[in-house]
Amino acid sequence: MYIVFEGIDGAGKSSQIQLLKEWLEENGLEVELLVEPTDSKVGKLIRELLTYDNATTEDMQKTLGLLFAADRMLIMDKLNDENKIIISDRSFISSLAYQEPKDWINEINKYAKKPDLVLLLDLDVATSVKRCDGEDSFENEEFLNKVKENYLDVIKEFNYEIIDANNGINKVSSDIKKAVASYVGICSSQIP
Ligand SMILES: Nc1ncnc2c1ncn2[C@@H]1O[C@H](COP(=O)(O)OP(=O)(O)O)[C@@H](O)[C@H]1O
Numbered sequence: 001m002y003i004v005f006e007g008i009d010g011a012g013k014s015s016q017i018q019l020l021k022e023w024l025e026e027n028g029l030e031v032e033l034l035v036e037p038t039d040s041k042v043g044k045l046i047r048e049l050l051t052y053d054n055a056t057t058e059d060m061q062k063t064l065g066l067l068f069a070a071d072r073m074l075i076m077d078k079l080n081d082e083n084k085i086i087i088s089d090r091s092f093i094s095s096l097a098y099q100e101p102k103d104w105i106n107e108i109n110k111y112a113k114k115p116d117l118v119l120l121l122d123l124d125v126a127t128s129v130k131r132c133d134g135e136d137s138f139e140n141e142e143f144l145n146k147v148k149e150n151y152l153d154v155i156k157e158f159n160y161e162i163i164d165a166n167n168g169i170n171k172v173s174s175d176i177k178k179a180v181a182s183y184v185g186i187c188s189s190q191i192p
């Protein structure tokens, strides 16, 4: 099963993925974690470009779109293991939310595997900017407002759950577990 966490910067994806992994493993399930951008040479180049002031320009966004698409192709083989639950921090859905135009992003990602479940951590943009260190040029209210709008549009094409990420960490984790339970055969009555 391929579960993907999506959301704007600082939504709580990394924190929640760790809590979900622990819970799934306590329930006897094998879990593997992935993250995009990856730690490949392509991923490292992406992270460097994200710190450049021109990262949000149309030309650079097209370059980033191609680099993100290439970077995720490097891990596509890991997504076919049906004996594990693969949880990824981001996917090509991030490209649909952050980059554009949408039809081109879909085309260059047409070989990317579609997630079985997308968990969209929906956070207020002002809170996101407060939580982030401002290193990436994307971490500004104007850009992230557009990203948040894009997420709520593109997500409808997938099997998804929207999680209110403005709550405390334990409440968010409980909501995520309740959303995931039926997909992985765990009884949700056990979830506090
Ligand atoms: N529910 C929450 N309430 C308050 N702070 C949170 C919450 N979830 C995460 N944080 C904090 O916000 C920051 C970003 O969290 P992180 O899990 O790294 O988000 P992401 O992976 O989406 O960027 C971290 O400092 C983390 O401790």
Ligand SMILES: Cc1cn([C@H]2C[C@H](O)[C@@H](COP(=O)(O)OP(=O)(O)O)O2)c(=O)[nH]c1=O
Binding pocket: 008, 009, 010, 011, 013, 036, 037, 050, 068, 090, 091, 092, 093, 094, 095, 096, 098, 099, 136, 138
């Ligand atoms: C995977 C992906 C990430 N991104 C952006 C989202 C983040 O701003 C940045 C990833 O940096 P990261 O530090 O991982 O941010 P976060 O903790 O919020 O995930 O790259 C895209 O623009 N397109 C993509 O396809």
